[in-house]
Amino acid sequence: MSAPKILCISGPSLQLLGTREPEIYGRETLEEIHARLKARAKELGATIDCRQSNHEGEIVDWIGAAKKKKYDGILLNAAAYTHTSIAIFDALKAIAPLPCVEVHLSNPEAREAYRARSRIARACVAKVSGFGGDSYALALDGLVRYLRAR
Numbered sequence: 139m140s141a142p143k144i145l146c147i148s149g150p151s152l153q154l155l156g157t158r159e160p161e162i163y164g165r166e167t168l169e170e171i172h173a174r175l176k177a178r179a180k181e182l183g184a185t186i187d188c189r190q191s192n193h194e195g196e197i198v199d200w201i202g203a204a205k206k207k208k209y210d211g212i213l214l215n216a217a218a219y220t221h222t223s224i225a226i227f228d229a230l231k232a233i234a235p236l237p238c239v240e241v242h243l244s245n246p247e248a249r250e251a252y253r254a255r256s257r258i259a260r261a262c263v264a265k266v267s268g269f270g271g272d273s274y275a276l277a278l279d280g281l282v283r284y285l286r287a288r
Contacts, residue, residue, distance in 0.1 A: 149217035230261035
């Protein structure tokens with residue numbers, strides 16, 4: 139695979155990064171994370187399309203269209219939907235075997251008990267969490283390696 143095409147989706151409230159609970163999520167904005175991802179994708183010989191939505195249905199639509207739009211893989215920070223969304227899980231299963239990596243800025247298992255359960259994990263090939271904005275970059279590196287090894 140010469141130039142993997144990656145879709146990066148961030149879920150609800152992540153547009154507030156930088157000011158939202160900085161003691162948990164850090165001070166880096168989502169725009170800054172996306173800029174770093176685009177630069178890292180270029181270094182890896184890949185392309186990345188970064189999006190954010192607060193709306194579950196829009197996220198489901200983006201996932202559902204991923205194969206048709208010729209994406210090779212997905213990075214998904216479903217945020218709060220991680221713990222509640224059967225719809226996102228079903229969308230990921232529907233596009234299999236397109237690989238998805240679950241991404242989190244914090245470590246959900248080290249936080250409130252309800253965050254320990256991921257509804258989407260069974261539809262993902264891997265998960266990267268707890269490294270702040272670097273979780274996205276680490277997930278991108280891993281996904282590109284995964285795709286090239288297939």
